[in-house]
Amino acid sequence: MGEHIREKLMTTDLRAPLNDLPELAQDLGNYIGGRWESDEAETFAAINPATGGELARLPLSTRETARRAVAHAKAAQPAWARLSTWDRATLCASIGDAIAAATDDLARILSMEQGKTLAEATGEVTATAHGFHMSAELVRYMTGEVQTGQTPDRLFLTQRHPRGVYAVITPWNYPVMIPGEYLAPAIATGNAVVWVPAPTTSLVAAALMRVIASVGLPDGLINLVLGQGAVVGDEIVGHEDVQGIGFTGSTRTGKSVAERGAGKPMLLELGGNGPVIVRRDADLDLAAEAAALGAFMNSGQICAATGRVLADSAIAGELAEKIAEIARSHKPGDPLHQGTTMGPLNNAAVVQKTREHVDEAIAAGARCIAGGHGLPDLGSDLFYAPTVLVDVTPDMRVAREETFGPVVPVIALDGDDELLRVANDTEYGLTMAIFSRDMERAMAMSTELSAGIISINAHTVTWETHMPLGGASGTKSGIGRLGGRHTIEAMTEMRMVTIPAPRFAGKDKG
Template sequence: MTVQFQSFREGPHLRGMPIVDQPPGDLRLGVNRIGAAWRPGTSGRFLQIDSPSTGETLGHIALSTRADVGDAVAAAHAAREKIARMGVFERAQLCMRIADAIEAKGEELARLVCLEQGKPFHSEAKGEVAGAALGFRNAAEQMKWLETAYFPVADAGKRAFSFLQPKGVLAIITPWNFPLALPCLYYLGPALATGNTVVWVPAPSTSLIAVALMECLIDAGLPDGVINLVLGDGAEVGDEAVIHPGTHAVGFTGSSATGAAIARRGAGKPLLLEMGGNGPTIVLSDADVDRAAALVGAGCFANAGQICTATERILVHRSVHDRFVDGLVRVAEAVRMGDPFDPATTMGPVNNAMALDKMMEHMEDAVARKAQVVRGGGIAPGMATNLYIEPTIVTGLTRESLLNKEETFGPVAPVLAFDTDAEALELAASSPYGLSAAVFTQSIDQAFYFTERLRVGIVNVNEKSCYWEPHIPAGGAAGSNSGLGRTGGRHTLMEMCDLKTMTITLASR
C-alpha cells in the first residue's frame, strides 16, 4: 500500500489526510450509495480516516469523481416521481421509521461519531444521535400540519389557492462538526418530508458516519434513489453537485469562504446556506455575572468550540470584566479531556489539522498584539493525538485581532472590554459575520435595545449564543458573511418547496 498526501491546491478538505491506492481489507470501507447500489467512487483512490480522538485508523472512503455525481443525479431524477406522489402522511411515516432505525443503532452510531468526529461518547456523541432521530421526527410532524392559503379575490366567479410542491433534486453539502445530527435536522429529514430527492455530499473526514446513516435509511425502507450518497472532496464532487444542470436547489452548511464559492457556482438556483459565525456575546454591567460566565464558558467549549454559533468573542463591560474572567477560568478548569469513552470526559479534540492550524494562527496573532493568555493557549499534553487543544481564555484583545474579526472554530474564549453601549455595538459590528449573538442583562429595555440593533439572525438573552431548538428559525443576517435563508422547523420545509398558486374560474358564475 503506497501513501501520498494531498496538496492544499488539490482540495482543502483533504489537506493532511492520507490518500492510498489500495486500502487493507480488514478495515471499514465507505462507498457511495447511488440508486439501489452500494458502489465505490471511480477515482481509484481511497482516503484514510484516522480518529482525532485516539489516532487509530478507522477505515477508508472510496473517493468519487464528477461522473459519479452525474450518476447520482440521474438516480435522483428517476426517483422523483415516486417520492413526490407519495402522500404527505406516508412520507411522515417513513420519516418516523427512519428515526426508529437511528435509535435502534444508537450505541453503534454514537461510538462512530465519537471516534470519527472527536466528540466524547457520553457527553456529546449520544446527544448527536438523539438529534439525528429528532430531525426526522420533527420533519414528519411539522409537514403533516403545514398549511397553505385560500386567497379572497375581487372576481366573485373565481377562487385562488396556494399549495406546496417539492423543488426537485437537492444538492446537499454538509460539514464535519455535526456529521450526523445536522444533515438530518437541516436537510435530509425536511427533504424527505417535502418529497424531494437528494444528492448528498458529506465532509470527507466524517464520511464513515454518513455511510452508517445511509444504512439506517435503507433499513427503514427508503425508496432507491431518493437520497444518494456521494463521497469525496468538496472541491470536486461538491462543486459538481452544485453546478450540475440536473440539481434544482442547493443546501450547504460550512465555512463562509466555501459558501461564497457555492453561491457563485450555483447562481440562479435556490440556495439555503448556513455559513460561518463569529457572533458577539455582550455582558452588560447589570448582568448576573456568575451565571453569564457559566453559560458563556459552555458556549465556548462545547464540541471543542466547533459550532457555527459558538461563543467566539465576548464583550464585557469594564466594571464586571475581572469578575467575569475569574468565573470563566473556573469553567475552563472544570473541562476534562481524556479517554473519549470515559463518562468524566467533557471535551474532545478538534476534528482535523486545518482546524488546529487556524486556531494556532489566531493565537499567535493575539500574542503578537500583546494580548494576555489567561489560561491554556496550546496543544494539550499527554493526549492520544495532537488535536486536543487546551480550553483557552484570552484578554486584552483589540478589534484588529483575528480572534475578534474571524471565526476561530476552536475552544477559545476571547474577551474584549467596553465602557458604553455604543462602544459595545461598535465592537459587535467589527466582524463581518451575522449568525448569532447573546446578551446578558437584567433589564428588559436593554435586552430589546441590543436585540434590535445587532445585525445577526438570532439573539439569545441570558443564554449562550449556541442555544437553539430545531423548530426555531435561524440563519445569517442580510449583508453579513453568515448565509442565506432560514433553517428550523416549518421554515426549512418552506425553503425546500415551491409555493404554487392556482386560480379557478367557476362555470356556474
Template sequence: HLHAEDAVRLHGETMPSTVGDKRMFTFHAPVGTWGIITPWNFPLLMLAEFVAPGLATGNAHVVKPPANTPLTVLTAMEAFVAAGLPEGLVNIVAGEGATGDALVRHPGVDAIGFIGSSATGTKIQAAAGLKRSIMECSGNGPLVVLADADLDAAAKAAVYGAYLCSGQVCCATERVVVHQDVHSAFVEAVLRAADDVVLGDPFDAKVNLGPLNNEGVAAKMDRHMADARERGAKILRGGHRRADQPTDLYYEFTVVDEVPVDSLLSREESFGPVVPILTGGNDDELLRIANDDKLGLQGAVFTQNMTAAFRFVEEMAVGQVIVNDSTCFWDINMPFGGAGNRGTGWGRIGGKHTLLGMSDLRTGVFSI
C-alpha cells in the same frame, strides 16, 4: 417526526382577486433534487436537518458527506435502506471539494443545501448560479455581558460555548464583549469556570474537552494565538497545543483578555476552544462592537434588565439572540440562520421553516 407532523400542516391559502370571476389559491410543491453538502462537526444531525424536511416535502437528495467524517453519513444510509426508503430518494456521493463542485454544477441538481464555512459557501453560490439554495455559513458570536449581568452564569456560559465540541460549533463563544464596570469580576469568574474544563480522551467520562478534528483547525488556532500575542493581548490560560498526546490536535482550553477589535480572534471564526474577551464602556459601545463584524449567525446577551434585553434582541445583527444563556443554545424548532447583509448565508434550518425553504410556493387561478 417533527417534520412529518409539520408537513401535513404545510397548507396554502385562498386569496381574493381584484377580478370578480377569478379564484386564486396557493399550494406547496417539491423543488426537485437537492444537492446537500454538510460539514464534519455534526455529520448526522445536519444530514437529517436537510433530508427529513426534504423527504417530507417530496424532494430527492444527493448528499456529499464531509470528507473528514463520512462514515457517519454512510452508516445513516444503511439505516435508511433498512427502514424501507424508496431507492433514489437519498443518494450518497463521498469525495473531496471537487466532488462537491461537480454536484453543485450538475444540471440534474435543482437546488443546493449547504452548512459550512462562509468561504466555501461563497464558492458554492458562485458555481450554483440561480439554483435555489439554503446557506447556513460561519458565525462569530458574540456573547455580550452587560453591567447588571449574573457574572457567574455568564462566565459559565462563555466557557461552555468554548469547550463544547472543542469550540468547533458555528455558534460557539467566538467573542465575549463585557461592560468595563464588571470586566475584572467577569474575568475572574471565567477563570474559575475554566478550572472545570478537562482536556483529554473524549471517551473518558471525566473529560469535557477533546481534540480538534483536523490539522487545518489546529493551525488556524495557532495563527489566531500568534496574532493575539503580537498585538499585545493577555493570554490568561492555555494558548497552545498540549504535548505528549495521541495526536498533535489536543489544544489547551484558552482564555484571552484585552483582545483588540482588529485581531484575528475578534475578526474571524476561530473554531477552537478559546474565550476571547473584549471590553466596552457602555451599552451603546457593547452593541457597536458586537455588530462590528462581517458575520451574523447567533449571539447572546446577559442582563437582568428586560428593556436592555429586548434592545439587544432587536438590534444585534444576528439571526438569533439568546438571553441569559450560551450562544450554543439550540432547539430543533428554532428557525436557525444568519442575519441579512452579513456573510452568514440565508434561509432557515429548523421547524416548518426548512419545509417552506425546500418547497415551491405555487399559485392556481380559476375562472368561474
C-alpha cells in the same frame, strides 16, 4: 444543542472496547440508486482524531460518480412526489425510529471519527431522530391558500410542491444532526437528494446512511457520494438536473457554492463570530458559564460558538477569571473515556488556525490566563487546551474571524454604546447574546443588533431543531432559515392554480 452536558459525562455507559468500531461501520462506501458501491479507483482514510489511527478506507468519488447519483435522484423523484403526504411522512417517521434504535452505535462511531465526547455524540444522534419525527409531523399539516382576485369568476389556489432534486453538502462538526436537518424535510416534502458529507466525517455519514436505508427507501431517493467537496460537491451544485441546494459550512466555501449554483433556491448556513455582551449589572456567574459553554462545547467547533466576550470594563477582569476557572476545570482526553469533558479538534487545519489566532493575539499584547497551548501528551496533535485571553482588542484576528476552536477572547469596553458598536462591527450575523439584570434595557439593546438569533441571559448556541437558524441580511452568515417548518417551506415552491369560481345558478330545481 446548547444543553450543559458535564453531569452526563460521568455516567456514560461504555458497552464496547474503546477502539472497536460497531458492525454498523463495516464495509461502507457510496450509496447510489439503492446500492452500496466501493469500486472507485482511489480511496481515502477515515481517521480517529484522538489517536491518529485509521478507522476505515472509503471511496474517493469522481465527478462521473456524482453525475450518476444525480441521474438516479432525478429518476426516483417524480414517483416519490406523487405519493400522498401521509405516506412520505410515515417513511420519514420510520427513519426517525431507526436512528433512535441505533443511537449507541451511531454515537460511538461519531465520537471516534469526529472527536466529540460520547455524551455530546449521543445528544446529537437523539436530536437527529427527533428531526425526522418532526418533519413527518410538520409535512402532514403543510397548507396552501384560496384567494379571490379582481376577476370575479376565478378562484386562485396556492399550493406547495417539491422542488425536485436537492444537492446537500454537510460539514464535519455536526455530521449526523446537520444532514438530518436537510434530509428529513427534503424527502418529507417530496424531493430526492444527492448528499456529499465532509471527508473527515464520511464514515459516520455512511453509517447514518445505512440506518436510513434500512427502512426500505425507494431506490435513488437519497444518494450518498463520498469525496472532496471541490470535486463531487462542485459537480452536484452546478448540475443542470439539481433544482435546490442545501449547504452548511464555512463562509468561503458557501460563497463558492452560491456562485456555482447561481439561480437555484439555496439554504446556506455559514460562519459566525457571536459576541457575548456582558453589561456591568449582569449575573457574572451565569454569563461566565454561558460564555464557557458556548466556547468549549464540541471543542468550540460550532458556527454559533462564543466568538468573543464583550464586557463592560467595570466587570471584565472578574468575568474573565470566572471563565478561566471553568476552562481549567475541563478534562480533555479520549472522547470515549468516562470523565473526559472535551475531545480533540477534528483536523489539523482547525488546530493551525486556532494556534495562529492565539499566538498572534499574545504577540500583539493580549494575555493568556488559561490554556493557550496544545496537549500532545494526550496522544494526538489535535488536542488544544481550553483557552481564555484578556487585553484583547477588537482589531485582532481572534476577535474578528471565526476561530472554530476552544478560545474565549475577552474585550473590555466602556458602556453600552461601545458594547453595541463593537458587537455590530463584524462581517458575521449568526448569533449574539446579551447578559443583564435589566430586561428592559437588554431588550432595547437587542433591537440595535444584527443577527439571526439574539439570546438574552443565555449562551449563543441557544437553538432547538424546530427554530429558525440563519444569518442576518448583508452578513457572511448565510441565506435563509434552517429548522422546523422554515426548512419545509424553503424546500418547496409555491404554485398557483386558477379555477372557475362556483356561482349560484338560481332556483333549486330539485
